[in-house]
Amino acid sequence: MKMKRRLKRRPTAGSEAKAYENIEVSQVVQENLEHLKNILGESMDVKILFFSDRPIPFVVCFIEGLVNKQQIDLSILQPIHDWQDGEEDVIPEKLISQIEVSSAVSKHQLFGHIITPVLKGQVAVFVDGANTAYTIPLEFFPTRGIDEPESQTTVRGPREGFIETLQINTTLLRRRISNPQLRFKSLQVGNITKTSVLVAYMKNKADQQVLNEVMNRLHNLDTEKVFEGGMIEELIDENGYTPFPTFQSTERPDIAAAALAEGKIVIMMEGTPFVLVTPVTFISFFQAAEDYYSHYDLSILVRLIRLLSFGISIALPGVFIAVTSFHQELIPPNLLISLAAQREGVPFPAFMEALIMEVIFEILREAGIRMPRPIGSAVSIVGAIVIGESAVAAGLVSPAIVIVVSLTAISSFVSPYYAFSGAARLLRFLLMVLAASVGMYGIIIFMLALFIHLCSLTSMGRPYFTSMAPFTDEQDDTMLRLPFWWKNTKFYKKWKSQS
Structure with missing residues (x-):
């Protein structure tokens, strides 16, 4: 046996x-x-x-x-x-x-x-x-000095950024909010790492149900290690798979302080300069700190450009593929003749052209990020120019697709939050496949599915499209950034009392 x-x-x-x-x-x-x-x-x-x-x-x-x-x-x-x-x-x-x-x-x-x-x-x-x-x-260990945030730079505004030490980060918030209602709750997550986490909120502003939900999810985390806020974000998210972030990540104390003043919850963690803000909405990722430090008319223009850039970064390659492959009647005759002349001798269809150039640009983007800073930007810029010109000269792609991919890549950098631009990068490839399969019908189906998905998302129980649908009195700071004196007008006060 x-x-x-x-x-x-x-x-x-x-x-x-x-x-x-x-x-x-x-x-x-x-x-x-x-x-x-x-x-x-x-x-x-x-x-x-x-x-x-x-x-x-x-x-x-x-x-x-x-x-x-x-x-x-x-x-x-x-x-x-x-x-x-x-x-x-x-x-x-x-x-x-x-x-x-x-x-x-x-x-x-x-x-x-x-x-x-x-x-x-x-x-x-x-x-x-x-x-x-x-x-x-008697804790004592070396810490990094307070520097300007590298992921969220501004032309006008504070130059201070969070660092990896919780005690200093709480001090940066206290300097901006001198109010006894500002509270911090501490806990530890990770069975091995025992990482210190602080939950900051304004007692008179924060929704108690949201606060309780955040604390319950953090207390119920069953994981061995936590080293960065992104790990917490993934572990406590209530949604299924979604490419869109439901937490706002920032290393700017002024953004975190503004979120607290609005009644939001800020999750801070030892060992990382990034903090998480919840609940957030779709439009929150198009609002930058500089919008409130510049004149409102310029802020409105810049915010509309961000929204337009987001649409371009998702849809432009797919629309180009659909129009050139299935719907040539939508192109003006002179432009159609020019595009046909450019594509003469190109061995690949429009979808393969766009896919090749998109993959090459993603490789250059990652190489520029991982390489040392003095040469990283130079490599990504020079590499894109050299490879683009060489591909056109070799007859592998047409000049038009190089323009489309370049404009798409530039538009993806306009978003103030890197995590949100990552969603556009992923969805772009899916839209390209649908556009190459069934043309504009695939784009319409994709857009409908995308809006349905966004409407179904929540951030700590709050709908992702809050203030846009349903329409609320928070429209003074959504797609537009109305002047600060707007809230003192009789029209606004009357509208506020009726809503």
């Missing part, structure tokens, strides 16, 4: 955590020392200092590189040593009171409540004769 070999199940990160989190702190400091060594292991950055020769033995545990070692010596070790050397009646209960730190000292009786603060940069102190351990926040 053949014996089936039973595979030994490997313990998960969650089971390893539960193995120590319910261990109680012992009154014998040597036992606590053994628990620390078993839990944290023999890692070079883990420092466990055992002072066994003192009247009251004690242990100090911290992670090197996350704490201020000089502050440990001055505020913890030196005061305890001086007190034990000069005090005759040395008792464990008084030892921890000698620590000279400005921050609060927390008491813990379970190792599960001690290890996580230590791994976040706090110092743990175990005292012989006491069944309570103490954690002291």
Whole structure:
């Protein structure tokens, strides 16, 4: 009889955590020392200092590189040593009171409540004769300076951007909103990473149902690791597959502050300069911070250009393929003769021409992003020009398709938010396939399906087309950006009272 070999199940990160989190702190400091060594292991950055020769033995545990070692010596070790050397009646209960730190000292009786603060940069102190351990926040590690955001640049406006440190990011928000209604709720996500997350909101502005929904989804996250806000965005999204983002990602404090003032929720995470704003609408991705720092007439023009550019970036290649392949009667005769002359000798149909050029441009785009900055833009620009001219000279594509693809690519960069332009990049290829298959009928079917899909989307329960459909009183800042004094007019106040 053949014996089936039973595979030994490997313990998960969650089971390893539960193995120590319910261990109680012992009154014998040597036992606590053994628990620390078993839990944290023999890692070079883990420092466990055992002072066994003192009247009251004690242990100090911290992670090197996350704490201020000089502050440990001055505020913890030196005061305890001086007190034990000069005090005759040395008792464990008084030892921890000698620590000279400005921050609060927390008491813990379970190792599960001690290890996580230590791994976040706090110092743990175990005292012989006491069944309570103490954690002291002495975090200190290098941070990046506050610079101008690179993903959302403006001609006019603040130059400050979020960085990877939560404490500094909350300060940037407090500087812009000096209001006691601004609140922050903290939690940790990721069974392994234990990533710190803050949820910011205005108590008197935010929708309580939306806030509760955000907190519930974050608390119920079942994942091992979280390193960036995009991972949280994907994990808590309530929609099925959609290429359109339902969270607004920004690294500008002024945009986050404006969202809070409008009653939205801002999700901030340790280790990334990007924060998430929810709920958002379709039109939110066409609104830039600079719209509110420039005169309203110029802002209206620029916003309309963004909407037009979004349509061009999705539909232009598909429309060109459909018209040149199926509906030549829609082209003026002189232009039709010119296009036919350009395509003479080209071995590929219009769809293959557009597909080849689109794929080449996507490759150049990714190469320009991944390459070093001084040469990345030069490679993408020069590469597009050289390859485009060479393809036309070799007779592989027509000059018209090079113009179409170039205009489409430029239009895709107009959107203020990179994630939203990515949706146009994906949908463009689908529309090209439909246009090459059934012509304008495929484009009409695609557009109808696209609008139905957008109308079905929600962002934390709020419809994606809010303020556009149904029509509400928020029209002063949707497709148009009306002047700020508009809200003080009698007409607006009357309309607001009737709606």
